[in-house]
Amino acid sequence: MNLNDRTKPRKPRILPPSSSSSSSETLTPIPKMARKSILKSTVVTVLCVFGLYGLSTTFFNPINPYHSRLDLSLPLDSSSKSLSLLSTDSGENLSKFSRNFGPVKVYMYDLPRKFTYGVIESYAVARGGLEKVPVDDVSSLKYPGHQHSGEWYLFSDLIREDRGRRYVVRVSDPEEADLFYVSFFSSLSLVVNPIRPANGEGAGTGYSDEEMQESLMEWLEQQEYWKRNNGRDHVFICQDPNALHLIVDRVKNGVLLVSDFGRLRSDTASLVKDVILPYAHRIKSYSGEIGVENRKSLLFFMGNRYRKEGGKIRDLLFQILEQEEDVIIKHGAQSRESRRMASQGMHSSKFCLHPAGDTPSACRLFDAIVSLCVPVIVSDQIELPFEDVIDYRKIAIFVDSTSAVKPGFLVKNLRKITRERILEYQREMQEVTRYFEYEDTNGTVSEIWRQVSMKLPLIKLMINRDKRLVKREMTEPDCSCLCSNQSEIRTFL
Numbered sequence: 001m002n003l004n005d006r007t008k009p010r011k012p013r014i015l016p017p018s019s020s021s022s023s024s025e026t027l028t029p030i031p032k033m034a035r036k037s038i039l040k041s042t043v044v045t046v047l048c049v050f051g052l053y054g055l056s057t058t059f060f061n062p063i064n065p066y067h068s069r070l071d072l073s074l075p076l077d078s079s080s081k082s083l084s085l086l087s088t089d090s091g092e093n094l095s096k097f098s099r100n101f102g103p104v105k106v107y108m109y110d111l112p113r114k115f116t117y118g119v120i121e122s123y124a125v126a127r128g129g130l131e132k133v134p135v136d137d138v139s140s141l142k143y144p145g146h147q148h149s150g151e152w153y154l155f156s157d158l159i160r161e162d163r164g165r166r167y168v169v170r171v172s173d174p175e176e177a178d179l180f181y182v183s184f185f186s187s188l189s190l191v192v193n194p195i196r197p198a199n200g201e202g203a204g205t206g207y208s209d210e211e212m213q214e215s216l217m218e219w220l221e222q223q224e225y226w227k228r229n230n231g232r233d234h235v236f237i238c239q240d241p242n243a244l245h246l247i248v249d250r251v252k253n254g255v256l257l258v259s260d261f262g263r264l265r266s267d268t269a270s271l272v273k274d275v276i277l278p279y280a281h282r283i284k285s286y287s288g289e290i291g292v293e294n295r296k297s298l299l300f301f302m303g304n305r306y307r308k309e310g311g312k313i314r315d316l317l318f319q320i321l322e323q324e325e326d327v328i329i330k331h332g333a334q335s336r337e338s339r340r341m342a343s344q345g346m347h348s349s350k351f352c353l354h355p356a357g358d359t360p361s362a363c364r365l366f367d368a369i370v371s372l373c374v375p376v377i378v379s380d381q382i383e384l385p386f387e388d389v390i391d392y393r394k395i396a397i398f399v400d401s402t403s404a405v406k407p408g409f410l411v412k413n414l415r416k417i418t419r420e421r422i423l424e425y426q427r428e429m430q431e432v433t434r435y436f437e438y439e440d441t442n443g444t445v446s447e448i449w450r451q452v453s454m455k456l457p458l459i460k461l462m463i464n465r466d467k468r469l470v471k472r473e474m475t476e477p478d479c480s481c482l483c484s485n486q487s488e489i490r491t492f493l
Contacts (some may be wrong), residue, residue, distance in 0.1 A: 002030050014172065031110060033132075089349075089470050101166055104178045104452070104456055106177060106180070106181050106235075107177035107180050108158045108170060108181040112219065114212070116155065116185055117134070118133075118184040119188050121135065121141065122192045125261055143185075143457065146265035147279040147282055148187035148240045149241040150257070150280065151184075151185050151186065151187055152185070157445050167446065179195075179235055179459070181235045184237075186238045187240035191240075208248050217251075220251075232254065233254075234255070239257065239259050239279075256274040258276065259361055262359030276449060279371075281363060281370050283346065283367045285370040285433065292422055292423070295350045297348055298351055299327045299349065299350070299410070300328045300346055300362075302331075303332060304357070312354050313378060313405065314357070317378070324411050346367060346371035349373050350373070350374060352374065353378070354375050354378065354379065356382070369433060376396070377398050377412070378404040379401075380400060382485065385448055390432050
């Protein structure tokens with residue numbers, strides 16, 4: 001064989017047709033270059049498939065912020081049409097949460113007594129309920145029932161020895177803590193002094209909520225852990241719209257547990273860093289079965305007719321509704337007798353009106369839910385608790401203020417709602433009532449702690465971000481501030 005023979009390209013050899021193939025078919029070997037091209041295309045295709053899979057899992061199955069691996073095992077409540085991260089079996093789901101995420105470690109400050117039990121004592125003294133203070137046995141003290149009693153339930157939960165491992169666990173060493181809870185009874189402090197007669201008789205108990213707020217701030221500013229991160233990892237409960245009003249701008253870096261944002265500026269509070277709490281309902285939960293047979297009234301409302309700010313709509317609603325058939329709308333202030341009448345009215349009505357008051361929300365919304373009386377919400381700026389697990393459109397009717405005050409609009413449209421639709425609303429309310437029961441071990445308190453624990457990644461982000469930023473004066477909120485509801489409400493009727 002000479003060199004020329006070696007360099008000549010070889011022609012592909014055509015094989016004779018197989019006996020098993022048709023006469024028109026021949027098997028031709030694939031050239032080497034063609035094989036490489038096909039192999040390259042196959043590799044590119046496989047890489048593209050893996051790339052698309054990676055993108056889809058990143059966006060649709062986000063990485064657990066507490067773990068380095070994906071987790072798809074959060075339970076769904078199959079008995080409800082709405083998404084639920086909690087089932088009625090609290091033990092099972094709490095253990096799943098702890099296993100997948102781990103409870104957030106909370107250090108509750110051992111505040112001077114005057115900020116906790118001392119507030120209860122001062123409240124009782126102002127009403128003649130105590131002769132000697134401080135009491136020897138704090139277990140004998142009774143926190144007065146009112147709509148902003150969430151501060152008591154959270155405090156009581158953390159001091160319980162048998163609370164177990166929930167979404168947060170209390171630690172005794174502040175060095176171990178992820179978050180710091182400041183347990184000042186700010187809402188009760190606001191109402192320690194009872195309303196006095198105009199002539200001032202009996203006034204002057206010596207208690208000042210403003211002095212208490214200033215004293216709390218002085219105490220906090222001496223704490224090493226407050227100064228360490230500018231208070232960003234601290235949690236405050238200020239459920240009454242006026243609670244902590246004197247110092248709220250000085251604690252706004254922390255997580256605020258509030259009822260709404262009605263009296264808070266957009267640079268003070270937001271849905272991103274803070275948690276909306278439900279009011280404690282003031283009437284008894286409805287214990288009967290779902291149904292409309294015993295609910296003879298179409299619409300019920302009982303409360304103050306004349307309010308300030310956004311609550312001016314109440315007077316307009318009174319004017320157009322008080323003459324309507326099957327509508328009960330009454331002016332009444334908070335009292336034991338008015339609560340009895342409200343309970344009777346809500347338990348015997350199909351729909352319960354919730355207009356805005358001095359602030360966008362009020363306890364009667366949650367009174368209505370536990371009464372299985374479908375809430376009709378007329379409050380354009382309202383924010384609602386636990387909206388990541390509760391779809392309020394399934395349990396309430398939303399009406400914008402402009403439409404609500406049109407004569408005949410509300411009643412006409414409510415009468416169109418069928419019996420079957422009302423029953424559906426009631427079934428949905430039954431599924432979520434535990435979220436509004438502070439005394440339920442798998443209820444409001446547990447859900448509040450879950451909401452707080454979910455703030456931790458953002459808190460850590462902001463702490464680290466603060467360390468690299470140059471402090472400067474700003475005339476407008478920066479990108480880290482996301483305001484609450486600034487839009488109109490949509491009507492669902």
